[in-house]
Structures are given as C-alpha cells and as structure tokens.
Amino acid sequence: xxxxxxxxxxxKPSRIQTRNRKRIxxxxxxxxxxxxxxxxxxxxxxxxxxxxxxxxLYYFEGxxxxxxxxxxxxxxxxxxxxxxxxxxxxxxxxxxxxxxxKVEMSREYPRESRLFANEILQGAPRMRPHLEDGxxxxxxxxxxxIARWVEQGRLAPVEPRHLIMSIWATTQHYxxxxxxxxxxxxxxxxxDDALAHVETMFRKLLAPRPD
Amino acid sequence: xxxxxxxxxxxKPSRIQTRNRKRIxxxxxxxxxxxxxxxxxxxxxxxxxxxxxxxxLYYFEGxxxxxxxxxxxxxxxxxxxxxxxxxxxxxxxxxxxxxxxKVEMSREYPRESRLFANEILQGAPRMRPHLEDGxxxxxxxxxxxIARWVEQGRLAPVEPRHLIMSIWATTQHYxxxxxxxxxxxxxxxxxDDALAHVETMFRKLLAPRPD
DNA sequence: TCGTGCCTTGACCAATTGGTCAAAAGCCTG
DNA sequence: CAGGCTTTTGACCAATTGGTCAAGGCACGA
Numbered sequence: 001x002x003x004x005x006x007x008x009x010x011x012k013p014s015r016i017q018t019r020n021r022k023r024i025x026x027x028x029x030x031x032x033x034x035x036x037x038x039x040x041x042x043x044x045x046x047x048x049x050x051x052x053x054x055x056x057l058y059y060f061e062g063x064x065x066x067x068x069x070x071x072x073x074x075x076x077x078x079x080x081x082x083x084x085x086x087x088x089x090x091x092x093x094x095x096x097x098x099x100x101x102k103v104e105m106s107r108e109y110p111r112e113s114r115l116f117a118n119e120i121l122q123g124a125p126r127m128r129p130h131l132e133d134g135x136x137x138x139x140x141x142x143x144x145x146i147a148r149w150v151e152q153g154r155l156a157p158v159e160p161r162h163l164i165m166s167i168w169a170t171t172q173h174y175x176x177x178x179x180x181x182x183x184x185x186x187x188x189x190x191x192d193d194a195l196a197h198v199e200t201m202f203r204k205l206l207a208p209r210p211d
Numbered sequence: 212x213x214x215x216x217x218x219x220x221x222x223k224p225s226r227i228q229t230r231n232r233k234r235i236x237x238x239x240x241x242x243x244x245x246x247x248x249x250x251x252x253x254x255x256x257x258x259x260x261x262x263x264x265x266x267x268l269y270y271f272e273g274x275x276x277x278x279x280x281x282x283x284x285x286x287x288x289x290x291x292x293x294x295x296x297x298x299x300x301x302x303x304x305x306x307x308x309x310x311x312x313k314v315e316m317s318r319e320y321p322r323e324s325r326l327f328a329n330e331i332l333q334g335a336p337r338m339r340p341h342l343e344d345g346x347x348x349x350x351x352x353x354x355x356x357i358a359r360w361v362e363q364g365r366l367a368p369v370e371p372r373h374l375i376m377s378i379w380a381t382t383q384h385y386x387x388x389x390x391x392x393x394x395x396x397x398x399x400x401x402x403d404d405a406l407a408h409v410e411t412m413f414r415k416l417l418a419p420r421p422d
Numbered sequence: 423t424c425g426t427g428c429c430t431t432g433a434c435c436a437a438t439t440g441g442t443c444a445a446a447a448g449c450c451t452g
Numbered sequence: 453c454a455g456g457c458t459t460t461t462g463a464c465c466a467a468t469t470g471g472t473c474a475a476g477g478c479a480c481g482a
Contacts, residue, residue, distance in 0.1 A: 014428075014429095016428080016429070016479095017428090017429095020429090034332075034333055034334060035249065035333065036247045036249065036250060036329075036332075036333070037250070038246065038247065038249055038250035039247060039248070039249035039250060039333070041468080041469065041470085042469075042470060042471085043468090043469075043470095051430085052430065052431055052432085053431090053470085053471085054430075054431060054432085054471085054472080054473090055429075055430055055431070057470085057471065057472085058429070058430075062470075062471075063469095063470065063471090114332055117328075117332055117387075117388075118247075118329075118332060120387075120388050120390050120391050121245075121247075121325055121328055121329060121332070121387055121388075121390075122245055122246065122247070122250070122390075123245060123390045124390040124391065124394075128390070128394070131391065131394045131395075132394060135391075135394065135395065136394055136395055139395050156415075158408070158411075159404055159407075159408050161395060161396055161397075162404055162405060162408035162409075163408070165381075165384060165385075165388075165392070165395075165405075166381050166384075166408065166409070166412060168384070168388075169380045169381045169383075169384035169388075170376075170377050170380045170381060172380075173376060173377075173379070173380035173384075174376075176328075176331075176332055177328075177331050177332075177379075177380075179331050179332075179333075179334045179335040179339070180331050180335065180342065180346075181376070183335075183339070183342045183343060183346065183347055184342075184346065184347055184350050184372060184376075185372055186372075193370055193373055194373060194376075196370075197369070197370050197373035197374070197377065198373075198377070200369075200416070201377060201412070201416050204367075204415045204416050205411070205412050205415050205416070225458075225459095227449095227458080227459070228458090228459090231459090252438080252439065252440085253439075253440060253441085254438090254439075254440095262460085263460065263461055263462090264440085264441085264461090265441085265442080265443090265460075265461060265462085266459075266460055266461070268440085268441065268442085269458095269459070269460075273440075273441075274439095274440065274441090
C-alpha cells in the first residue's frame, strides 16, 4: 500500500486526493482549534470530514502530521501582513495598516488564531523550530525597521518588540477569547468597535507628536 | 467509605486532608495549565502530587471536580484587582494602578493565567455560568464607572469594555504566550520592559489631554 | 470491457485513561 | 494498647484512542 503521502511518491495528486486532503484539513482545523492537540480525536476529525478513520490515516501519516500541516500553513497566512510592512512607506500609516489587517484576520480566521494560541499555550512543542526559523528572523527585521523609524523621529519612542507583542495581543484577543467576549459585550458589532478602539490606541501611542 | 468531599460531610478537614488537597491542587495547576483539560491525565497529576491515583480520587470526586475547583479559586484571585478600582480615586491613577497590578499578576501567576486561557479558548465549557454570574456583573459595574469618568472629562474618550479587554489582552499575553516571547525577546528583563511599555501605552490612551 | 492500481473500510489491536473496590495500613483516642 | 476512624493502595475494569491490515470497491486508461 503506497501512501500518497510517502515522501518518494512524487506523483502529482489526483483530484480525489486534493479534495479529500482539503476536507480533512478543514475538519481538523475545526476540531484542533477548540479541543487542542490532545483533546482532539481522529474519530471527531473523521466524522467532521465525512470520511472513515482509516481513510484519514490513508491521507496523513498520523494525527501529528495533520496538526503540523495545519500549523505550518497557518503560520504563513499569519505572518504575511507583517512581511508587507514597507520600509519605504510612511511609518504611522504602515503600522496602522498592519494593525487593521490583523484585526481583519482575527475576524476572518478565528479558528487559525485559536489553533496557534493552543499550540503556544502548551509551550509550542510541535512548533518551536518553526518559530526560531520563520518567526524570529522576521520579527528581528521588522523590529529593526521600527527602531530606525523611532530614531528618525517619525514615530514616538517605543520598544519595537513590545509594540509588536501588544499589537498581536490586542488583535488576537478578540478571536482567542471569543467565548468571554460573547458573555461580556453587549450585542452589536463588537468587531467594528474593536477596530476603532485598537486603532485609536495605537495611533495615540505612535503619533510622533501628540495630536 | 465516606469521602471527605461528600457534601454532607461537614466535618472540619483534618490536617492530612488540608495538606493533601493543597498538594493535589498545586500539582493539578501545573498539569492543567500546560496540557489543558483533556490533555491532562490523573496519572500525571498523581505523580506530580506524589500520591497514588486512587488516593487523588479519595480527595476529589473526579478529574472535573479538581479542574472546577482550580478554576473557581483562580477566578477570585484574578478579579480581585478589578474590584479594587476605586470610584473615589483619581481616574488615570486608578487605572494605571490596576494595569500595573495586572502585569504583576501575570508575572507572579502565569500558570493561573494559562489555566484560564485554556478554558476560554475551548469555549469555557466548564465555566460559562461562573462568567455570567461572577465576571459579567463586575465588568458591567466597572465599565459604567469608567464611562462616568469619561463623561466628566477626567479620561480621554474611550469605550470602557474595549479598554478592559485591551488591558487584559496586553497583560495576560506575557504569561499565556510565554513560549513565543522566550523565542522572540532578547535575554534580559522582559517583564520590566513590558511593564514600562504597557504603562506608556495606556497613559497615552487615557490621559484627558495629550501631554 | 477489463484489469490494474487507487481508494475505502470493517474488524481488530495494544496502550492509555478515568474510575472502582476491597483490603491493608496508619493514626488517634479512650 | 485496643478499637474504630481515616487514609492509602494494588488489582482490576470498561471505554476510548491512535493506529494496522487485509480484503473489497471503484475509476479509468488501454
């Protein structure tokens, strides 16, 4: 039985393979993002995907392989906006655009945000290398850029890495703690207010001179 | 076999009971806070507590009972600083004191923060009632207080609930995402810088007139 | 249409897990 | 130091879980 996932099976994937792998990942995202890695079961994933458990194992080497695939894919999507931070742009506008995009992403991909949060909460056991190789260099680069902007007086003085942390914290919070938000916030467009609040917050923090 | 935990056993707990229940809760906090509810096992907890598994079950009705006990206890500690927000105080100073205390707590009780985060991430299945009864009224009350302060022009205009969210988000982030912070931050006193950063951030956001 | 190789699954397995129980071991008090 | 309680545990159990496997179903090119 040659698994389609075996490394040396370089065949291009059939239509069925493409469809089913996508189904599985979609279902697994649903399950992992709320249950965490250990909390999720292959049976849950199989049922959510509408496939039998052995069939899931036909497409992926195992539970962990599914999780890792999901994590890596998410990581790319997640970092893309930070990549876009443009050294040639106007500092405040660049950062506000980044922040706005991050809020959008929390609204649009809450499952991905929670998947990630779960992994980090548990000490990033399946992702530490990826953090070192993928995330750290990018953050170092952008932190340096922000530091330059500050030196040039085009942003209020701010510790770049902590700025980035607080942007992530405030934006992802709305996705990760949705269950809490649902209880505390009055009905209505939480997201619009959230966007306005976060934007005000960072505008005031970063404006080179107080408005 | 009369369990000491049975409701109608109103006996005051023996010295051994007090000691062992404390041990178990301490061990369980270690385990639950990194593994989440489903990820944690009674064996892990038993081993961490230095007790046998059946002995754990002698002191608590079951896995869930331990988790709930921990959650409820944590919730109190967690909310105490918000309770202290004083209507008679100077608004900006009151809020900054609250924020400082929250940073302290994330530094001092990261496990509690993660325990809580895990529960909320998973949709707060074992805590929703407690959120409604305990958390919501308090937040409503303090949000009203902040709204009053804003009306009186003693704080910059801000949506109170979102302010509270962003305080929680920024402060707890340092505990909950510690694994990520460890990778991204250069060695040194992350916490001191974090405190300074967060304080600046909210000072600028809240100061009734720009400094 | 036929067969070859891709896809699917029922049955099964070993390990883990939350929990039970009866008996043994401490421990305290009269 | 005896008797009755509290505490502790080894042995056990049923359910769940990740994973295997051989056999059957199916699609599609020749």
